[in-house]
Amino acid sequence: xTVDSMYQEIILDHYKHPHHRGLRxxxxxxxxxxxxxxxxxxxxxxxxxxxxEEGWRVADVSYASEGCSISxxxxxxxADLVIGKDIxxxxxxxxxxxxxxxSKGQAEPDEDVLEDAIAFxxxxxYPARVKCALLAWMAWRDATxxxxxxxxx
Amino acid sequence: MTYDVARIRKDFPxxxxxxxxxxxxVYLDNAATSQKxxxxxxxxxxxxxxxxxxxxxxxxxxxxxxxxxxxxxxDKVARFINAPDPREVIFTKNSSEALNLLxxxxxxxxxxxxxxxxxxxxxxxxxxxxACARTGATLRWVGLTDEGRLNLADLxxxxxxxxxxxxxxxxxxxxxxxxxxxxxxxKARSVGAYVVLDASQSVPHMGIDxxxxxxxxxxxxxxxxCGPTGIxxxxxxxxxxxxxxxxxxxxxxxxxxxxxxxxxxxxxxxYEAGTPPIAEAVGLGAAVDYLxxxxxPAIRAHEHDLTVxxxxxxxxxxxxxxxxxxxxxxxxxxxxxxxxxxxxxxVGQLLxxxxxxxxxxxxxxxxxxxxxxVPATTRASVHLYSSRTDIDALVEGLTHVRAFFSS
Ligand SMILES: Cc1ncc(COP(=O)(O)O)c(C=O)c1O
Numbered sequence: 001x002t003v004d005s006m007y008q009e010i011i012l013d014h015y016k017h018p019h020h021r022g023l024r025x026x027x028x029x030x031x032x033x034x035x036x037x038x039x040x041x042x043x044x045x046x047x048x049x050x051x052x053e054e055g056w057r058v059a060d061v062s063y064a065s066e067g068c069s070i071s072x073x074x075x076x077x078x079a080d081l082v083i084g085k086d087i088x089x090x091x092x093x094x095x096x097x098x099x100x101x102x103s104k105g106q107a108e109p110d111e112d113v114l115e116d117a118i119a120f121x122x123x124x125x126y127p128a129r130v131k132c133a134l135l136a137w138m139a140w141r142d143a144t145x146x147x148x149x150x151x152x153x
Numbered sequence: 154m155t156y157d158v159a160r161i162r163k164d165f166p167x168x169x170x171x172x173x174x175x176x177x178x179v180y181l182d183n184a185a186t187s188q189k190x191x192x193x194x195x196x197x198x199x200x201x202x203x204x205x206x207x208x209x210x211x212x213x214x215x216x217x218x219x220x221x222x223x224x225x226x227x228d229k230v231a232r233f234i235n236a237p238d239p240r241e242v243i244f245t246k247n248s249s250e251a252l253n254l255l256x257x258x259x260x261x262x263x264x265x266x267x268x269x270x271x272x273x274x275x276x277x278x279x280x281x282x283x284a285c286a287r288t289g290a291t292l293r294w295v296g297l298t299d300e301g302r303l304n305l306a307d308l309x310x311x312x313x314x315x316x317x318x319x320x321x322x323x324x325x326x327x328x329x330x331x332x333x334x335x336x337x338x339x340k341a342r343s344v345g346a347y348v349v350l351d352a353s354q355s356v357p358h359m360g361i362d363x364x365x366x367x368x369x370x371x372x373x374x375x376x377x378x379c380g381p382t383g384i385x386x387x388x389x390x391x392x393x394x395x396x397x398x399x400x401x402x403x404x405x406x407x408x409x410x411x412x413x414x415x416x417x418x419x420x421x422x423x424y425e426a427g428t429p430p431i432a433e434a435v436g437l438g439a440a441v442d443y444l445x446x447x448x449x450p451a452i453r454a455h456e457h458d459l460t461v462x463x464x465x466x467x468x469x470x471x472x473x474x475x476x477x478x479x480x481x482x483x484x485x486x487x488x489x490x491x492x493x494x495x496x497x498x499x500v501g502q503l504l505x506x507x508x509x510x511x512x513x514x515x516x517x518x519x520x521x522x523x524x525x526x527v528p529a530t531t532r533a534s535v536h537l538y539s540s541r542t543d544i545d546a547l548v549e550g551l552t553h554v555r556a557f558f559s560s
Pocket of ligand 1: 184185274276322324351385517
């Protein structure tokens with residue numbers, strides 16, 4: 001086991017060239033999440049379309065973040081995965097990613113669902129880094145819940 | 154006798170281990186906690202194997218031995234810090250508990266001010282924030298200079314007739330800075346404020362003399378000074394501790410108890426409710442013996458040498474910026490730094506790959522990190538058993554980190 005399997009090429013690519021970065025309009029909810037122990041932080045906005053009756057769609061996710069390569073790459077991969085999906089589908093991906101990160105390196109993730117996020121399987125072996133990988137996802141989940149439950153139907 | 158690091162390292166079994174096959178441990182996280190010598194481990198084991206009993210309440214042989222060992226540890230600690238009276242030495246769980254004890258018992262209220270500094274460990278900041286919220290007192294702080302030192306020009310502005318307590322760190326765990334206790338204490342004295350010193354990082358690396366320092370109370374923690382976890386020390390002037398109210402209630406801390414009320418035991422027992430950390434006290438006593446035998450001046454000189462060497466070598470690493478004083482004057486061997494374009498987490502992870510253990514994060518001193526515009530730092534910190542080889546491994550590791558992220 002070496003860190004090379006944590007710092008996969010895919011992760012380093014997303015870290016060096018993050019997707020969907022920067023805070024954009026329009027948005028319904030903005031959240032700020034921190035990793036208190038290491039100082040990683042993210043400000044994340046979600047823009048949703050739809051209603052409780054017809055269902056919601058993730059129209060956009062934008063973010064500004066500071067932190068280690070794992071937390072930065074994870075935000076980029078997350079935005080790729082959820083933008084344009086129905087909330088239910090995006091939430092299913094979120095749950096798969098959570099399971100992957102709890103797997104201690106044992107999971108065999110489904111590339112069709114998780115796409116680039118499968119590269120994080122190595123990170124799940126390092127308990128101290130799991131929360132870095134989850135930071136953006138937790139922020140997205142929080143913002144999306146607020147946007148869909150908090151807004152009038 | 155010269156200071157023989159190779160021989161000293163043999164006293165610390167953990168320093169022999171490999172982090173993974175073929176990768177020896179290079180331990181540079183000493184500001185977080187120190188490693189333990191055989192002498193400490195043996196003393197605790199002997200205690201449990203030979204003398205284990207509860208203290209202060211029993212007339213059988215083991216109880217008497219355990220009490221003698223526990224109180225003997227108090228005497229050793231008292232001598233180590235030159236306390237005039239061992240009853241001034243209170244055993245706590247750690248520094249944090251000692252500081253919370255003071256924040257709960259020192260007298261202040263609405264309109265009064267508590268002064269700390271911007272370089273405090275959260276343990277010497279949050280208890281005072283809580284105390285202010287509880288009592289209506291106001292928290293103020295002394296700022297820092299760009300070089301990582303206290304802004305002494307702030308003292309006259311911040312410490313005023315309203316100041317009731319000035320609580321500050323002797324040696325910063327984040328910046329390494331050693332603060333001029335005499336200057337701050339003199340200012341505090343001039344307005345009649347109590348002076349509290351967080352000596353968590355100074356006692357292990359240079360020792361202190363509580364009679365020479367003009368302070369009222371001092372906190373430090375066993376695990377950073379080659380002792381076990383689970384024990385810390387509050388030292389306070391006898392007259393002060395004697396008049397302050399109790400902190401935690403329970404067994405051992407009482408004199409007379411009725412259903413209607415209680416009276417308090419004499420010092421030090423008034424502040425030691427419940428069964429104390431006996432084996433830990435024995436271990437701390439052994440640690441103090443160990444440090445005393447090496448000699449605090451010799452330990453300090455060795456670490457100073459290493460700090461000079463480390464600062465010099467680190468500043469040769471491209472893109473590396475030291476957060477804190479860049480020279481070894483009035484400075485200890487905890488060295489925080491930022492590596493351009495690479496987050497401390499990634500630095501720490503890749504250093505671990507080559508066996509080098511450092512700390513990354515805000516080191517429980519987030520306000521100071523914010524002051525220097527960094528969310529986190531990488532920190533390497535030495536102890537009495539550290540060597541130049543450790544520093545060389547760090548510098549080599551950092552070259553590896555830079556190469557990894559520049560590819
Ligand atoms: C300066 C300083 N103060 C207080 C503490 C708290 O020590 P403990 O965690 O043992 O209570 C530490 C150690 O982390 C420290 O470095």
